[in-house]
Amino acid sequence: MKTMKLKPGKSLVKTASLLILASSLLLSACGGGSGGTASGSGGGKDGGEPTSITIQTLNYATEFIDNTNPLWKELEKRTNTKLNITWLSPSTAEEKINVMLASGDLPEVTFVESMQNPQLQKMLKQGVFWDLTPFLKDYPNLNREELKEMWEITKVDGKNMVIPRYYPSYGGGVFPMIRKDWLDALGLETPKTLDEFYNVLKAFKEKDPNGNGQADEIPYAANPGALAYIYNIFNETQGGWKLEPDNTLSPIITSDASREAMLWIKKAYDDGLFPKDFAIMKFSQVMDTMRSAKAGVGGMSMNHAWVTGQPVKEVDPKADLMPLAYLENANGVKYTPSGSPYYGVYLIPKKVPEAKVKKILEFFDYGYSVEGNEMLTYGLEGVHYKVENGKKVATPQAAIDKTGDGNLNNMIHLVSDDMAISAVGMPDEVYQRNVEIVTERKTVKVPNPSAELYSEAYNKYYPEISKKVEDMRVMVITGKEPIEAYDQLIETIKNDPKMAEITEEMTKAYQEKYLK
Amino acid sequence: MKELETVQIEPKNRGASRKASTSGKSKTKWGRLWADVARDKYLYVLALPGLIFFIIFKYVPITNLVIAFQEYSPYFGVLGSPWVGFEHFIRFFSNNDFWMLLRNTLAISFLSLIFFFPAPIILALMLNEVRSSLYKRTIQSLVYIPHFLSWVLIYGLTYLMFSQSEGLVNKWFMSMNWETVDILSNPNYFWAMLTAQSIWKEVGWGTIIFLAAIAGVDPQLYEAAVMDGAGRFRRMWHVTLPAMRNVIMILLILRLGTILDTGFEQIYLMMNAPVTQVAEVFDTYVYRVGIRQGEFSYSTAIGLFKSIVGVIMVVTANRLARRYGQESLY
Amino acid sequence: MHEKGWKTRLFSLVNNGLLLVVGLATIFPIYYTVILSFTDPVEYYQRSLILWPRVWTLDAYKHLLSNGLFVSSISVSVFLATIGTLLSLLVTGGMAYALSRKRLRFRKAMMIMVLLTFLFTPGLVPLYLVVRNLGLIDSVWSLILPSLTSAWYVLLMKGFFDSIPVSLEEAAMIDGSNDIGVFWRIILPLSLPALVAFGLFFAVGYWNTYFNALMFINDQKMWPLQVLLQNMLVDPTTMGSGNGGGFAFQVNRQVPTETLKMAAVVIATVPIMLVYPFLQKHFAKGAMVGSVKE
Structure with a gap:
């Protein structure tokens, strides 16, 4: 082929670009602002036509149910609605929610996983969503005692702009889950302090708890992310910020306590208490190590005593996974993971007419009533479960209609600790022990001053700063960098005006939220 | 008008x-x-x-x-939305990490250009010299397979082969009483490992286009070369390679246009804390900041910067190619 | 090739030997994958290295195939790989053919327009808006239309059509065919090998459709195979640790076993791999794309 002339001719380029521009402007004009699902005919009155509601939410089930599911139909009947639910699978929810927020393509009931989502925060300030405060008092179940705290803590500038999705305060979070059978085999007590915990790990390594004569045990299946709580133990606070006596917040990322925490982990790493691939393992690989029954400790929420405990049992029938209640640091201060009593929030965009907003709240009111709430998780009595000795026993129909974990239960969680500590098929003794442990955990109050705080500077700069520090920590722990490099990095961050700006904004946000 | x-x-x-x-x-x-x-x-x-x-x-x-x-x-x-001019660009270029991102991106790209790009050409030449067509077809079919595997799986395979606790290589070292080697979290090996992975995955598939070009060579040319007493290597050099020249040039120009693109998924999966300093590239940065932190304007600005560099590269390469009388893109 | 010296033989030996090494290096990990998919998870966790399972089991496959959505996802994927591929070939071919006719006015403008898209990649959000405004969300067409072709394919195919002599076309024109007739009756049959090659490229692309499906498809029944498998396999526990501080690990789902993952990989890749041998003979000639020039 003969090569063509170099210059395609300026006019040709212009022609092409004009042609493109003209047509694309036409198309994108109908693309921008307006958009959105048609909000249907305004909310129906009670007893009238069923109101259609478009809901988008997470679903952890492998198979999503649709409107042919009997339980779904029952819910529609009882709430006089026509539900149009878009399930998001957890693997992609974050990206998808972000894209939807950015495109302005919002369903009538929009789910966002975190209040801290920067886009959400901007949109809340712009008034994209309904302020629900004036309506809430009309819905008794939404004002249930158990839900008071979640409504209070999710207020934005004193207003309820979101419907939080309940999740218990205790029982979730990454915290050590220990092989009770190994403890017993070595005659060890359940560790209560960090030092005891360390000694247990060491014993797991040296004393052959599985009794096969080989030193093949991995004391603690962990990656750097799974050890974040160690820093909280040392800093005696939840989250990334600590409340100082003068009511200001300080970032724990640069604190001396965090340095000590890092050195604690480093010592454990040097003693071979973590897997060799500690630095590069992804969560699934950590879980896989746990599952191979060669690990003595893993970091998990309490329901994994059975969710993961059961597959470990398949490999080693003696295995028994037990969550720890708390750990104490050298100052004698106890720590256990806890959070605000909700996970994820629902929002109603302003384009939804007021009558329908009320209808939606009515729907959630039913979902949080005792009757509706139990139905969403357990199904219908007599059909999906029978009550024996005060306990609900699932019938075969439960599996067919997919009650239990996931699906409707994911839309509105069961208002109970069971959400975090129980699992389908969990044996009684494991469940009872979990109840005891969670009760013990509840006696441990760890302050969480930065919960639900939002700062623009934080969103813009903090992720990069914290990533730098986390990377550096791993390098020091695995001996790729000396401690001096870490000290130097912390010094620069302390002097970074961006960090000062973040700290100032966070303090201001704290004082506005909690001290007014 | x-x-x-x-x-x-x-x-x-x-x-x-x-x-x-x-x-x-x-x-x-x-x-x-x-x-x-x-x-x-x-x-x-x-x-x-x-x-x-x-x-x-x-x-x-x-x-x-x-x-x-x-x-x-x-x-x-x-x-x-309010206009902010070049604010996002300024923020990006004044970021301390900009040079790190640029260095890593270019390093990974150039390594791929030097090692990954010629690999399928060499393999195609080697395959072309195989006499037994059964053997040739078998090898060909084998090397195509990795193309069909996703990066997630390749990450998993790499871990199975090279990690310190699970890895086959290190298991073998241990059985020989040698020290285990840290391959996956070693900043010194990271770029080499990425390049090797890409080669493994795509080299076979890449030969398709070159083999086709070779197939188009007139057999008389070879015979003439043999008459002239040309040996194997000289035939390769004077007959086979020139036949592939056009394809090579076109692919090369296109490759230069995407010099700032690095396989996002691959790097994102292989990245871990110890190698971050050599692994973070534009694409991973855009993902982290743009999608996860929701800064769409900022990440769009970075994307635009990449595109402009790409256009410049292609135009320049195309011009050079034409100047030296080679095949060009348009 | 007449020379038969020891040099030639040595060369062949070394060459074949090297190729064998390359072949084995590619096949081994894949062998390992297949083997693991037939291994019992307990055995996998107990033994350190498995080159041959003690007991062969189909459990992983049974588990995957028992998913109610499996059939629907297979049919979506097959639909994409067939109808999508055909449409892609038509659109790419038509455009590439038109662009390869040098007499065509505005040819260069169109070429530049195509080439520019090679460099400017539109962001996710804008694309999402377009798809939504066209009403394609939750429609199988959202997986076909936005990926019908690309500058890359148009360019390669144009290169191929460039090599077809104009005389053929002119002869047909004299017989009274118009350009579409020529394209359909003469050019396409002549290009069969190239079409096969491109077809395979497109088919692989459609078969592996993943990201677009995540964004554009909400209805599980419309999920292609790759999305279904990923959704069954992903460890949901890593989620929610994003920006919420990682407290609410509310997941009750087990992390899938390694053997299950391997079985999913086999299911997801084998069908498309099987297509290849049937097309292989067309391939050699087919992928000449752009290589044969006057």
Whole structure:
């Protein structure tokens, strides 16, 4: 082929670009602002036509149910609605929610996983969503005692702009889950302090708890992310910020306590208490190590005593996974993971007419009533479960209609600790022990001053700063960098005006939220 | 004036019936143009679906690139968001990490250019020299397979082969009482490992196009070369390689245009804390900041920067290629 | 090739030997994958290295195939790989053919327009808006239309058509065919090998459709195979740790076993791999794309 002339001719380029521009402007004009699902005919009155509601939410089930599911139909009947639910699978929810927020393509009931989502925060300030405060008092179940705290803590500038999705305060979070059978085999007590915990790990390594004569045990299946709580133990606070006596917040990322925490982990790493691939393992690989029954400790929420405990049992029938209640640091201060009593929030965009907003709240009111709430998780009595000795026993129909974990239960969680500590098929003794442990955990109050705080500077700069520090920590722990490099990095961050700006904004946000 | 005329072309073309009526007026260059267009109306029809595709799915979204100069907010939309000029670009270039990102991106790209790009050419040449067609076909089919595997799986396989606790290689070292080697979290090996992975995955698939080019060589050329007493290597050099030259040039130019693109998924999966300093590239940064932190304007600005560099690279390479009498892109 | 010296033989030996090494290096990990998919998870966790399972089990496959959505996802994927591929070939071919006719007016403008898209990649959000405004969300067409073709394919195919002599076309024109007729009756049959090659490229692309499906498809029944498998396999526990501080690990789902993952990989890749041998003979000639020049 003969090569063509170099210059395609300026006019040709212009022609092409004009042609493109003209047509694309036409198309994108109908693309921008307006958009959105048609909000249907305004909310129906009670007893009238069923109101259609478009809901988008997470679903952890492998198979999503649709409107042919009997339980779904029952819910529609009882709430006089026509539900149009878009399930998001957890693997992609974050990206998808972000894209939807950015495109302005919002369903009538929009789910966002975190209040801290920067886009959400901007949109809340712009008034994209309904302020629900004036309506809430009309819905008794939404004002249930158990839900008071979640409504209070999710207020934005004193207003309820979101419907939080309940999740218990205790029982979730990454915290050590220990092989009770190994403890017993070595005659060890359940560790209560960090030092005891360390000694247990060491014993797991040296004393052959599985009794096969080989030193093949991995004391603690962990990656750097799974050890974040160690820093909280040392800093005696939840989250990334600590409340100082003068009511200001300080970032724990640069604190001396965090340095000590890092050195604690480093010592454990040097003693071979973590897997060799500690630095590069992804969560699934950590879980896989746990599952191979060669690990003595893993970091998990309490329901994994059975969710993961059961597959470990398949490999080693003696295995028994037990969550720890708390750990104490050298100052004698106890720590256990806890959070605000909700996970994820629902929002109603302003384009939804007021009558329908009320209808939606009515729907959630039913979902949080005792009757509706139990139905969403357990199904219908007599059909999906029978009550024996005060306990609900699932019938075969439960599996067919997919009650239990996931699906409707994911839309509105069961208002109970069971959400975090129980699992389908969990044996009684494991469940009872979990109840005891969670009760013990509840006696441990760890302050969480930065919960639900939002700062623009934080969103813009903090992720990069914290990533730098986390990377550096791993390098020091695995001996790729000396401690001096870490000290130097912390010094620069302390002097970074961006960090000062973040700290100032966070303090201001704290004082506005909690001290007014 | 001219632009106006062209904009109308397509609609007129579709209604092919009114051919002559509008054009009869003059025999000037407009008239000729119209006659040409009318003559080729069916060609335009053939091209039309493709044109519509490019406009709707490429150019319409591209107009949204203007948000790189805005503080985009979905509430106001593309048309209503406030303009901020070059703020996002300034923030990006003044970021301390910009040079790190640029260095890593270029390093990974150039390694791929030097080692990954010629690999399928060499393999194709080697395959071409195999006499037994059964053997050749077997090897060919084997090396195609990795192309079909996703990066997630390749990450898993790499871990199975090279990790310190699970890895086959280290298991073997241990059984020989040697020290285990840290391969996956070692900044010194990271770039090499990425390149090796890409080669493993795509080298076989890459040979397809070159083998085809070789197949197009006139056998008489080889015979003539043999007559001249050329050995294997000289035949390869003087007959086979020149036949592949056009394909190689075109691929090379296109590759240069994407010099700032690095396989996002691959790097994202292989990245871990100890190697971050050598692993973070534009693509991973955009993902982290743009999608996860929701800074769409900022990440769009970075994307735009990448595109502009790409255009410059392609145009320059194309010009150079033409100057040296090689095949060029357009 | 007449020379038969020891040099030639040595060369062949070394060459074949090297190729064998390359072949084995590619096949081994894949062998390992297949083997693991037939291994019992308990055995996998107990033994350190498995080159041959003690007991062969189909459990992983049974588990995957028992998913109610499996059939629907297979049919979506097959639909994409067939109808999508055909449409892609038509659109790409038509455009590439038109662009390869040098007499065509505005050819260069169109070429530049195509080439530019090679460099400017539209962001996710804008594309999402376009798809939504066309009403394609939750429609199988959202997986076909936005990926019908690309500058890359148009360019390669144009290169191929460039090599077809104009005389053929002119002869047909004299017989009274128009351009579409020529394209359909003469050019396409002549290009069969190239079409096969491109077809395979497109088919692989459609078969592996993943990201677009995540964004554009909400209805599980419309999920293609790759999305279904990923959704069954992903460890949901890593989620929610994003920006919420990682407290609410509310997941009750087990992390899938390694053997299950391997079985999913086999299911997801084998069908498309099987297509290849049937097309292989067309391939050699087919992928000449752009290589044969006058």
